Structure formats: C-alpha cells, structure tokens
Amino acid sequence: MGPGPVDADPRVLRAMSASLVGQYDPAMTAYMTETMALYREVFVTQNEQTFLVDGTSRAGIEAALVSLVEPGDRVLVPVFGRFGHLLTEIAERCGAEVHTIEVPWGEVFTPEQVEEAVARVRPKVLAVVQGDTATTMCQPLADLGEICARHDVLLYCDATASVGGNELRADDWRLDVVTAGLQKCLGGPSGSAPITLSERAVAVIDDRRHVEAGIATDTDVARGVRIASNYFDLAMVMDYWGERRLNHHTEATSMLYGARECARLLVAEGxxxxxxxxxxxxxxxxxxxxxxxxxxxxxxxxxxxxxxxxxxxxxxxxxxxxxxxxxxxxxxxxxxxxxxxxxxxxxxxxxxxxxxxxxxxxxxxxxxxxxxxxxxxxxxxxxxxxxxxxx
Amino acid sequence: MGPGPVDADPRVLRAMSASLVGQYDPAMTAYMTETMALYREVFVTQNEQTFLVDGTSRAGIEAALVSLVEPGDRVLVPVFGRFGHLLTEIAERCGAEVHTIEVPWGEVFTPEQVEEAVARVRPKVLAVVQGDTATTMCQPLADLGEICARHDVLLYCDATASVGGNELRADDWRLDVVTAGLQKCLGGPSGSAPITLSERAVAVIDDRRHVEAGIATDTDVARGVRIASNYFDLAMVMDYWGERRLNHHTEATSMLYGARECARLLVAEGxxxxxxxxxxxxxxxxxxxxxxxxxxxxxxxxxxxxxxxxxxxxxxxxxxxxxxxxxxxxxxxxxxxxxxxxxxxxxxxxxxxxxxxxxxxxxxxxxxxxxxxxxxxxxxxxxxxxxxxxx
Missing domain, CATH: 3.90.1150.10 (Aspartate Aminotransferase, domain 1)
Structure with missing residues (x-):
C-alpha cells in the first residue's frame, strides 16, 4: 500500500508465465499489434505509434527525451516534486539547455504560470510530470497542450504514476508524447514502459532517423543529428513495432505478456x-x-x-x-x-x-x-x- | 530451435509469476543480493559488482559502453559478425572514435591479430563479442585479457549468446566487463541483462560519478565527465544494488525473479x-x-x-x-x-x-x-x- 511499486494483479502475473514464442512468430507479432491497440485505449489516443519501451518507466522517459532532444535544444521543466528533478536530470544528460520553474511541494502550476515560462524560454520541449508520488500532486494538463501548440512547443508528459487512476486524454489534451510504467495504477510489475507519440512527435524523430548498419537498405538515408542512444532510439523502435519489423532489441516477451494483460484488464473494465x-x-x-x-x-x-x-x-x-x-x-x-x-x-x-x-x-x-x-x-x-x- | 530467443525453462516462468514485494522490502533486497552472488558463479568471478541491468541484452551492452566510454575515447571492435557491428554502432553513439578490424563471416581472430590492432590503435576499450549467433562463431578470449592488461586497455565482452553454453571465465581471462541476456543459454525470457565489472572497470566508472540531484548528499561530489545516460549510468545502478540502496529505477521485480531462477538452475546443475x-x-x-x-x-x-x-x-x-x-x-x-x-x-x-x-x-x-x-x-x-x- 505504498506509492508504488505495488502488488500486481494475479491475472497479470499468470499471463507472464505463458510459454514464449519466437520474436517473429506470427503469434508474437499479433500480440505486439494487439498491445499497441490496447494502449491506444489506455492513453485515449488514435496515435499509430503507441508501443512499449523495454525497461522500467524511467527507460520510457529517457527514450522520449533522448529521441526528441538534440544537444543544445531548450527544454522547460515545471518542477513540483521529485520527478520534475528527474526529468531535468535526464534532459541535461541529453545535452539540453534545461530551464525550470518551481512551485513549493504540495502545489501545482496554473496554466498562466506555465504559459509565461513557455513564452519566456521558448523551449523545443515542455516536459512535465502528471502525477508526482513524492508530493501526491496531479498537475492539470488540459490547458497545457493548447498553450504548447500555440507556441510550437512539443509537450512531453510522464504519466507513470497517474495513468489508469486519474484522467488522461492524450489526443484531447494534445499531449505529444506520454510515457508510463506498469507498477502503479496499471497493476503490473515494473519493467515495461508504454509510450504514445503524436504525429508531430513522430515527424521530429523521423528527421533524426539513422537505421542501424547491417539492417539499412539503400532507401534508408541517414538524416539529422543521430540520437545519442541506440537502445532508446525511438525511430528504430518504431521500425521494430511497425510494418517493417526491423530487428532492434529482442522484445521482452514475458514483460509484453504482462503489459498486454494490464491494458486488457483496464480496457475491459473501462x-x-x-x-x-x-x-x-x-x-x-x-x-x-x-x-x-x-x-x-x-x-x-x-x-x-x-x-x-x-x-x-x-x-x-x-x-x-x-x-x-x-x-x-x-x-x-x-x-x-x-x-x-x-x-x-x-x-x-x-x-x-x-x-x-x-x-x-x-x-x-x-x-x-x-x-x-x-x-x-x-x-x-x-x-x-x-x-x-x-x- | 532458432538462434534465440528460445523457449524458457518452465521453472523460470513459474518463478516470474510469484507475488511482488516492495522495492526496499527486506525480502526484495535479499533477493537482489542473492542474485548478485548467483551471477558471480555464472560469470566465474569474484567481482563484487555483478548485478542486472533492467532491459534486454542490448541494454546491458549500452550500459557498459556508455559508462566506460567518454566522447572522443578510442574503442577497438574486432568484427566477425553482426553483433560486432552493433558494438560499433553503440560505441559511436557514445561519441567514441571507433576502430574496427574484420575477418570474413565464419572465422574468428587470432590473439596476434587483436594484439597488432591494440598496439596500433591504443584504444581505451577493446569491445568484443564472444559468440555471434549471426555466424555461429565463438571468439577465443583466454589470451585477450592478458593482451589488454599489458596494453592498459579495458576489455569489454558481450557474452549474450554464449554464456552458460560455452566456457567463460571472467576472472581467469581478465575480462573487465561482461554482459549477457537471459534468452539464450540461460533459459529465460529476454528483458534482463546480467553484468559483471572488474575493480578496474568500477574505478573508471567511479571517476564519472554524479549522484542524482535530490538524492546526493554533501559527500557526493560530482566528478569527471557525466555519463550521457541516466538509465544506464552504472555508477548510479551500483549505488542502487549496493549498500547505499540509493533510489534509481524501480527494479523490474518479475524479471529479477526470472533472472535469479535462471542462475539458480545453472548453478545447481554446475x-x-x-x-x-x-x-x-x-x-x-x-x-x-x-x-x-x-x-x-x-x-x-x-x-x-x-x-x-x-x-x-x-x-x-x-x-x-x-x-x-x-x-x-x-x-x-x-x-x-x-x-x-x-x-x-x-x-x-x-x-x-x-x-x-x-x-x-x-x-x-x-x-x-x-x-x-x-x-x-x-x-x-x-x-x-x-x-x-x-x-
């Protein structure tokens, strides 16, 4: 009964003990496609690019930020608890010029406070936590997407601790990237990070596409500043989950079974x-x-x-x-x-x-x-x- | 019956369906400590720093390289199959100046070929795959550690596809860092990357220690070039697995149960x-x-x-x-x-x-x-x- 990780639903644990199937077995690729569809419902989005990053929720955050942010890009982080500091720390390691605004622990930001900072900093990315378990606060997001769209800023949201237990509407709120974890309201174990990306976010990442040597074909022209991580290169991860099924990591099959069951139970409940x-x-x-x-x-x-x-x-x-x-x-x-x-x-x-x-x-x-x-x-x-x- | 991932041992899958316990529950920290001891036997090492990276085998590779390599460092990769190209790709993204030597697919390197290249390139790190499933070849490593020690080079080995099924002796062969995955000879699912680090490798990583803001104490003085990844910062991951138990990621509990069972079964078999x-x-x-x-x-x-x-x-x-x-x-x-x-x-x-x-x-x-x-x-x-x- 702590702030997470918490007990997993026994049905999720049971799903994780299913036999493995090969990486490109039609059953496996069908599970991947089903998982994408289920997480679209969890994030309340039509985003095609909705899948899993193979790691804990922090891996999802880093994948989002390292894929969006080039060295020298400005990132604005409204900090209202510990996890705002984490976004700051990760964005800095991506080489971002990070600006923060802060409210005391136990409070959240008004849209006006965020818009003032966006107008002043003119960031490429606004990175915000929805729910910070360190303070228990839930930052209202409904107005931030409109502000970001108006200022041509990408809106990234870490919804690890909130999604499934608090309203989150990726499309309606115009969130460009949302990441999560299983170990809070989704009722699963830590180790898989669901993510969804808007077309606008996908376009930014596509402009940095460098298909791995040994896999690239003649039509794969490298472009933009190469993403600093191979494992977290979402352009490559999208190619793995998408129609091309280009080999990247070996999907963590048992964790996928668990992530799929978490979403299946939530969607069945509504x-x-x-x-x-x-x-x-x-x-x-x-x-x-x-x-x-x-x-x-x-x-x-x-x-x-x-x-x-x-x-x-x-x-x-x-x-x-x-x-x-x-x-x-x-x-x-x-x-x-x-x-x-x-x-x-x-x-x-x-x-x-x-x-x-x-x-x-x-x-x-x-x-x-x-x-x-x-x-x-x-x-x-x-x-x-x-x-x-x-x- | 492919080159991996393959069927997991049913006992490993059963272990993964055990109930979760809290991140700092004494039972959980005891499981972590047991897992470290078991993987010392798997890697045939006395290395204190032997633990899991929460991701697939590729996450282990990237954690090793991004933690060892600073931008501009020279890395030498003997390429005898696809996974040498992967090490090259990852090292490049870490900002390394990467040098390669190659043999045709289906062959391995002689110690002399490697030593000639080491003497010529004078790398900080020699990064080599032990077994490359793309070619089925197993690179002999017994002599490479001595060559690296003589030339003051760190020896990193990707043993994902080989360990457990082919001899690997981390201490006897003076391998500084070895990483693996569960989905080959270890009989588990992809999603956890066991790693072991020699004292020499730990010292290099300690010289880049930057404890996360919000967790650092007055005695945690940041030093060296900050590791470009938060998730793969092995200095922080070691603090999480070590006595300080500093919060980093939320350990992927079910994957840890699986990784522990893989090692337990292997060690019981011998x-x-x-x-x-x-x-x-x-x-x-x-x-x-x-x-x-x-x-x-x-x-x-x-x-x-x-x-x-x-x-x-x-x-x-x-x-x-x-x-x-x-x-x-x-x-x-x-x-x-x-x-x-x-x-x-x-x-x-x-x-x-x-x-x-x-x-x-x-x-x-x-x-x-x-x-x-x-x-x-x-x-x-x-x-x-x-x-x-x-x-």
Missing amino acids: MDAAIERHRLHGAAMLAGVRGLGLEVFGDVTHKMNNVVAVHIPAGIDGDGARAAMLTDYGIEIGTSFGPLHGKVWRIGTMGYNARRDAVMVTLAALEQVLRSGGADVTAGGGVGAAAEVYS | MDAAIERHRLHGAAMLAGVRGLGLEVFGDVTHKMNNVVAVHIPAGIDGDGARAAMLTDYGIEIGTSFGPLHGKVWRIGTMGYNARRDAVMVTLAALEQVLRSGGADVTAGGGVGAAAEVYS
Missing part, C-alpha cells in the same frame, strides 16, 4: 470505470486517515486519486511505525524523499490495491500501530470514516 | 555440467544436420556449442521450409542476417532446448520438410547420426 474506482478508494483512504486524526499533506484539491501523504504525528517514530506495519501486518506504506523526508508517510490505493478490503485492513492496522506508538487515536475512526465513503 | 550439456546436444545437432546431407557454414572448430548454421540446399525455398517447420511441426528455426541472408538456416540447441528430445524431433521434422521440398535426403540420416553421438 478507462472511466477504472479512474472512478481509484477515485472511490482514494476518497475512502483520505477520509480514513483523517478519521485516524492524521493531517494530510498538500493541496488536496489537486491530490492524485491513488496516493495520499500524511504527516507523521509528533512523537511517533516514522520508520519504526512503517516497520511495524510491514512486520506485524504484512502491509507496506511509503517513506518520502527530499524536503518531506522523515515528515510524511505515503499511502497508495492503486492498481490491484485499489480495493475496499485493502483500504479497510490498512486503516485497521495503522490504527493499531499508531496506538502502540503512543498516538491519541479514536478507536474505529479510520475504518469508520472509510466505510461512510463506501456507503 | 556451470561445467551446463556447458558440457550444450556441447553434447550441439554435437548431436551438428552430426544430425550432416547426416541429413546439409553443409555446415563456417569454421566448425570455433563454432559455439549452442547454434549451427547450415547452407540451404539448392532448390529449397528457405523461408517456405522455415514456415513449414513452424506451421506443420511447431518448431522455429532461424533465418539469417547480412551476407548470409537467404543462404543459411540457423538452428539452436540452447537453454531449455539443449535436450535430446528437442534435437531428435527437430531433425525428424527437418528431414520431412527437406523431402517435401524435393531435397535428396537419407531416410533416418539425421536422427541416426544424432543418436550415435548420444550413444
């Missing part, structure tokens, strides 16, 4: 229903921790559905209480980073763990652990408040 | 026994294809144990025969790349498929497919020759 499920269980957990007398961190109106941060009560040993939750009750809750380190716990309700029994048992256990630590808690206050939300 | 198993079944397949009247490609004295390339007989439609093997008999055999494209098939005997029944049924089916295609084959000639090897 994306809106999945988001509503996360809203419900997130609201129950929020009410529950308040019912235990805990103070919630940050601007709750912009809190992600799937995680809440609570101040560690005075007098309670934060790490000791987390250890007691894990050792005595088998429930993991999260510590925190940076300015919040040692000050808050983070409790998730996402993916397979966005369930009533998971919320209730976590609150019941937390009440006991707080009481053992000497906190003044109302007996039944947590589960009672959550039950009220459910009723 | 590395020497596993190599002998690959030798035996490779010898049976070699005898079998010859028994079918097929001509073997390349210098057989340097053939890898786990794959054989055979010339497609005149008059046989190579792709049609492969399709018949898959459709009628459920057996995949491989096509080929580059100068061998359309000229040879590649047949593997590796990992879980290094088994007597897999060899025999492949030869039985291939006899039928060759006969259907109009080739002149001796009835029973393939399985008979293989059976003689087994008896």
Whole structure:
C-alpha cells in the first residue's frame, strides 16, 4: 500500500508465465499489434505509434527525451516534486539547455504560470510530470497542450504514476508524447514502459532517423543529428513495432505478456470505470486517515486519486511505525524523499490495491500501530470514516 | 530451435509469476543480493559488482559502453559478425572514435591479430563479442585479457549468446566487463541483462560519478565527465544494488525473479555440467544436420556449442521450409542476417532446448520438410547420426 511499486494483479502475473514464442512468430507479432491497440485505449489516443519501451518507466522517459532532444535544444521543466528533478536530470544528460520553474511541494502550476515560462524560454520541449508520488500532486494538463501548440512547443508528459487512476486524454489534451510504467495504477510489475507519440512527435524523430548498419537498405538515408542512444532510439523502435519489423532489441516477451494483460484488464473494465474506482478508494483512504486524526499533506484539491501523504504525528517514530506495519501486518506504506523526508508517510490505493478490503485492513492496522506508538487515536475512526465513503 | 530467443525453462516462468514485494522490502533486497552472488558463479568471478541491468541484452551492452566510454575515447571492435557491428554502432553513439578490424563471416581472430590492432590503435576499450549467433562463431578470449592488461586497455565482452553454453571465465581471462541476456543459454525470457565489472572497470566508472540531484548528499561530489545516460549510468545502478540502496529505477521485480531462477538452475546443475550439456546436444545437432546431407557454414572448430548454421540446399525455398517447420511441426528455426541472408538456416540447441528430445524431433521434422521440398535426403540420416553421438 505504498506509492508504488505495488502488488500486481494475479491475472497479470499468470499471463507472464505463458510459454514464449519466437520474436517473429506470427503469434508474437499479433500480440505486439494487439498491445499497441490496447494502449491506444489506455492513453485515449488514435496515435499509430503507441508501443512499449523495454525497461522500467524511467527507460520510457529517457527514450522520449533522448529521441526528441538534440544537444543544445531548450527544454522547460515545471518542477513540483521529485520527478520534475528527474526529468531535468535526464534532459541535461541529453545535452539540453534545461530551464525550470518551481512551485513549493504540495502545489501545482496554473496554466498562466506555465504559459509565461513557455513564452519566456521558448523551449523545443515542455516536459512535465502528471502525477508526482513524492508530493501526491496531479498537475492539470488540459490547458497545457493548447498553450504548447500555440507556441510550437512539443509537450512531453510522464504519466507513470497517474495513468489508469486519474484522467488522461492524450489526443484531447494534445499531449505529444506520454510515457508510463506498469507498477502503479496499471497493476503490473515494473519493467515495461508504454509510450504514445503524436504525429508531430513522430515527424521530429523521423528527421533524426539513422537505421542501424547491417539492417539499412539503400532507401534508408541517414538524416539529422543521430540520437545519442541506440537502445532508446525511438525511430528504430518504431521500425521494430511497425510494418517493417526491423530487428532492434529482442522484445521482452514475458514483460509484453504482462503489459498486454494490464491494458486488457483496464480496457475491459473501462478507462472511466477504472479512474472512478481509484477515485472511490482514494476518497475512502483520505477520509480514513483523517478519521485516524492524521493531517494530510498538500493541496488536496489537486491530490492524485491513488496516493495520499500524511504527516507523521509528533512523537511517533516514522520508520519504526512503517516497520511495524510491514512486520506485524504484512502491509507496506511509503517513506518520502527530499524536503518531506522523515515528515510524511505515503499511502497508495492503486492498481490491484485499489480495493475496499485493502483500504479497510490498512486503516485497521495503522490504527493499531499508531496506538502502540503512543498516538491519541479514536478507536474505529479510520475504518469508520472509510466505510461512510463506501456507503 | 532458432538462434534465440528460445523457449524458457518452465521453472523460470513459474518463478516470474510469484507475488511482488516492495522495492526496499527486506525480502526484495535479499533477493537482489542473492542474485548478485548467483551471477558471480555464472560469470566465474569474484567481482563484487555483478548485478542486472533492467532491459534486454542490448541494454546491458549500452550500459557498459556508455559508462566506460567518454566522447572522443578510442574503442577497438574486432568484427566477425553482426553483433560486432552493433558494438560499433553503440560505441559511436557514445561519441567514441571507433576502430574496427574484420575477418570474413565464419572465422574468428587470432590473439596476434587483436594484439597488432591494440598496439596500433591504443584504444581505451577493446569491445568484443564472444559468440555471434549471426555466424555461429565463438571468439577465443583466454589470451585477450592478458593482451589488454599489458596494453592498459579495458576489455569489454558481450557474452549474450554464449554464456552458460560455452566456457567463460571472467576472472581467469581478465575480462573487465561482461554482459549477457537471459534468452539464450540461460533459459529465460529476454528483458534482463546480467553484468559483471572488474575493480578496474568500477574505478573508471567511479571517476564519472554524479549522484542524482535530490538524492546526493554533501559527500557526493560530482566528478569527471557525466555519463550521457541516466538509465544506464552504472555508477548510479551500483549505488542502487549496493549498500547505499540509493533510489534509481524501480527494479523490474518479475524479471529479477526470472533472472535469479535462471542462475539458480545453472548453478545447481554446475556451470561445467551446463556447458558440457550444450556441447553434447550441439554435437548431436551438428552430426544430425550432416547426416541429413546439409553443409555446415563456417569454421566448425570455433563454432559455439549452442547454434549451427547450415547452407540451404539448392532448390529449397528457405523461408517456405522455415514456415513449414513452424506451421506443420511447431518448431522455429532461424533465418539469417547480412551476407548470409537467404543462404543459411540457423538452428539452436540452447537453454531449455539443449535436450535430446528437442534435437531428435527437430531433425525428424527437418528431414520431412527437406523431402517435401524435393531435397535428396537419407531416410533416418539425421536422427541416426544424432543418436550415435548420444550413444
């Protein structure tokens, strides 16, 4: 019940134990094509180029940025938590001239703040996190795409922690590139990074196409500044997932089975229903921790559905209480980073763990652990408040 | 029965369906530490820094090269097949000044050829493939480490296709960095890249250490030229696997379970026994294809144990025969790349498929497919020759 990774859906784990098939077996290429279609529904997009990067969510971020950004390009990162710093760090390693704007942890940006910075910096790429588990905040994106389109800026969004549990509409919001991971609201294990790219983003990457020696044909003329990574060269990865099926990496078959099952379950549930499920269980957990007398961190109106941060009560040993939750009750809750380190716990309700029994048992256990630590808690206050939300 | 990826051992797939645990759960960090110890046995090394890169085997190659190589460094690649070209391509993207030497496909280099080039180029890194499935050749490495040590050159080896099925002794042969994948002789799915680094390689990477902003402490002084990738920054990956457990990527838990099981099974069998198993079944397949009247490609004295390339007989439609093997008999055999494209098939005997029944049924089916295609084959000639090897 931490901020992720969380328990995977048993159906996803079962899917991952299926027998392998060859890289170019018609069954395998059909699975790849199905996976592309399923993730179009997850990202609410018509983007043809919707596929998986073979690595953790951070691999998806790096693939997006290294493929879009040439050395010297300006990148603007609105930082409202730890993962904005990560985007900054990765963009810098791509050779970008990175500009940042910041709000205090626990807040998000207004469209006006972002537009002012876009107009001033004139970046090639605006790189923004949707949901930052470090602060629990969910940055509204609906207006940013229009701002970026007007200023001819590419909009990249890291939706690792948010997609599936919070609304995300890639086409409607004009997001050029979105990346994700399986280990949060998608209910799978870390290790595969779904990605979607708009035609505008694809055109930018196509202008840097250098097909690998030994595979290129006479019509493959290298152009533009070569992408600094082979593994993350999305032009080549698109050729592998696309009709040409040009050999690149050896697709991680078991992870593909898992990623496909994550999306299949979400699409079967319905994306809106999945988001509503996360809203419900997130609201129950929020009410529950308040019912235990805990103070919630940050601007709750912009809190992600799937995680809440609570101040560690005075007098309670934060790490000791987390250890007691894990050792005595088998429930993991999260510590925190940076300015919040040692000050808050983070409790998730996402993916397979966005369930009533998971919320209730976590609150019941937390009440006991707080009481053992000497906190003044109302007996039944947590589960009672959550039950009220459910009723 | 292709050159990989091949069927995974069912025990590996079962291990991958185990429930997830949290990233810093004591059970998870214990699994990570166990996995490091198991891969030390696989690579026959005492190297402390032996762990997994979260991606396919190509991710391991890129992590090794981008972490070792600074822009402008000289890298020497002896090219004897497709994967030498891949090392060249990746090293170029790292900004290296790449020098190559080549032998015709189907041959390997002598130590003298390599030493002459090392003395002439004076590279920082010699990057060499051990086994190249494109040609089936296995480059002898025993002498190269001593040559590199004498010339103060770092020796990187891509052992993806060879380790587990052919002798590899990282310490005895003074290999500074070795990377692998699971999908060949290790009997698992693609998606995790085991790596081992000598103290000399670690020192080079430590001199480029830049701990991520937001995680660095006052004692973490950035030094050297920053590694161009965040995801593949082995200094940070080592801090994640090491005692500091500094947050980097979110470890791909299911892939780690799989990688751990691959190594556990190999170590339980004994590395020497596993190599002998690959030798035996490779010898049976070699005898079998010859028994079918097929001509073997390349210098057989340097053939890898786990794959054989055979010339497609005149008059046989190579792709049609492969399709018949898959459709009628459920057996995949491989096509080929580059100068061998359309000229040879590649047949593997590796990992879980290094088994007597897999060899025999492949030869039985291939006899039928060759006969259907109009080739002149001796009835029973393939399985008979293989059976003689087994008896």
